[in-house]
Amino acid sequence: xxxxxxxVGRTYPPGPAYLVGREKIREFAMAIGDLNPxxxxxxxxxALGYPDLVAPPTFPVVMAMKAATAAVKDPGLGLDYTRxxxxxxxxxYSRPVVAGDELVVTVTIEAVRTMAGNDMVTTRxxxxxxxxxxxxxxxxxxxxxxxxxxx
Amino acid sequence: MTSRIRLAxxxxxxxxxxQVFHVDRAGLVRxxxxxxxxxxxxxxxxxxxxxxxxxxxxxxMLTMALAGRVLTDWLGDPGAVVEFGTKFTRPVVVxxxxxxxxxxxxxxxxxxxxxxxxxVSLTVLCDGVTVLGNPRAVVRLV
Numbered sequence: 454x455x456x457x458x459x460x461v462g463r464t465y466p467p468g469p470a471y472l473v474g475r476e477k478i479r480e481f482a483m484a485i486g487d488l489n490p491x492x493x494x495x496x497x498x499x500a501l502g503y504p505d506l507v508a509p510p511t512f513p514v515v516m517a518m519k520a521a522t523a524a525v526k527d528p529g530l531g532l533d534y535t536r537x538x539x540x541x542x543x544x545x546y547s548r549p550v551v552a553g554d555e556l557v558v559t560v561t562i563e564a565v566r567t568m569a570g571n572d573m574v575t576t577r578x579x580x581x582x583x584x585x586x587x588x589x590x591x592x593x594x595x596x597x598x599x600x601x602x603x604x
Numbered sequence: 605m606t607s608r609i610r611l612a613x614x615x616x617x618x619x620x621x622x623q624v625f626h627v628d629r630a631g632l633v634r635x636x637x638x639x640x641x642x643x644x645x646x647x648x649x650x651x652x653x654x655x656x657x658x659x660x661x662x663x664x665m666l667t668m669a670l671a672g673r674v675l676t677d678w679l680g681d682p683g684a685v686v687e688f689g690t691k692f693t694r695p696v697v698v699x700x701x702x703x704x705x706x707x708x709x710x711x712x713x714x715x716x717x718x719x720x721x722x723x724v725s726l727t728v729l730c731d732g733v734t735v736l737g738n739p740r741a742v743v744r745l746v
Contacts, residue, residue, distance in 0.1 A: 477638075480637075480638045481638045481639065483634070483638070484631075484634045484635045484637070484638035484639070484666075485635065485638075485666065485669040485670060485672075485673060486625065486670075486673065487669075487673055487676065487682070489676055489677070489680075489682050491681065491682055491683070492682055501681050501683065503683060507681075507682045507683045508682070509669060509672060509673075509676065509682050510669075510672045510675070510676065510682065510685040510688050511665055511668055511669040511672050511688070514639065514665050515639055515640055518640075518641065518665075519640065538692070539664045539665070539692050540691065540692060541689070541690070541691045541692065541737075542664070542665065542668060542689065542690060542692070543687070543688070543689030543690075544685075544687065544688045544689065545686075545687050546685060546686055546687070546688075548683065549682060549683030549685075551683075592689075594691075
């Protein structure tokens with residue numbers, strides 16, 4: 454099955470806002486063993502100049518991957534999601550995510566191609582506050598492995 | 605918004621403190637819960653082997669997060685990363701034993717830019733084999 458190149462440039466509007474909680478940042482930081490005080494202690498975050506707890510750099514995946522997944526499941530795109538693996542991930546930050554942020558993700562299909570039987574879709578999730586301030590863009594390459602590759 | 609590492613202390617070739625991380629099944633369960641990524645290949649050996657994997661594998665984003673720790677532990681400021689990207693080239697296989705998998709991360713500065721940022725290139729190994737492809741970051745220094 455080939456993915457539909459006509460979907461390049463298509464944009465998916467955000468779902469409900471994601472409210473970043475202190476406990477979620479602490480939980481995520483603990484799961485990656487990150488003991489940086491700015492991720493756990495509000496006073497330490499203030500000392501670095503941030504308004505509240507700072508999320509580790511890969512934290513935006515929590516909301517970005519959910520939005521990307523919803524977009525690439527668009528039936529017209531033709532991606533077999535049951536065979537998808539994560540090929541590549543990139544973040545470009547305007548500022549770190551901090552506790553209290555209310556964030557929305559707008560997903561754009563950036564590229565679509567089929568190589569050696571594998572369907573590849575690149576999405577860009579622009580993460581902004583509900584007020585429209587850009588926080589981070591998360592670019593994700595998803596690869597749907599071709600069935601003939603299993604031999 | 606300051607970071608601990610000063611621009612004046614950094615030059616091309618500066619090594620970041622290397623770190624060794626142990627990833628076990630309990631860690632995968634914890635990361636699944638924290639990230640919301642409950643993909644079965646990260647916790648169910650029966651399913652993982654049925655789709656041709658050698659065993660349960662770590663979330664690629666967990667491996668990337670560990671690589672990110674080498675950046676932010678060095679910088680002292682988790683918010684000083686301006687760009688961070690990688691390819692996921694090989695899985696980190698996590699056996700169900702006391703040791704799990706071992707991930708080794710090293711990094712070095714590859715460029716110092718006029719705007720007060722530096723480019724860092726990381727190397728991420730599991731069992732001596734590269735698992736992340738071209739992981740690199742741009743970081744802001746004080």
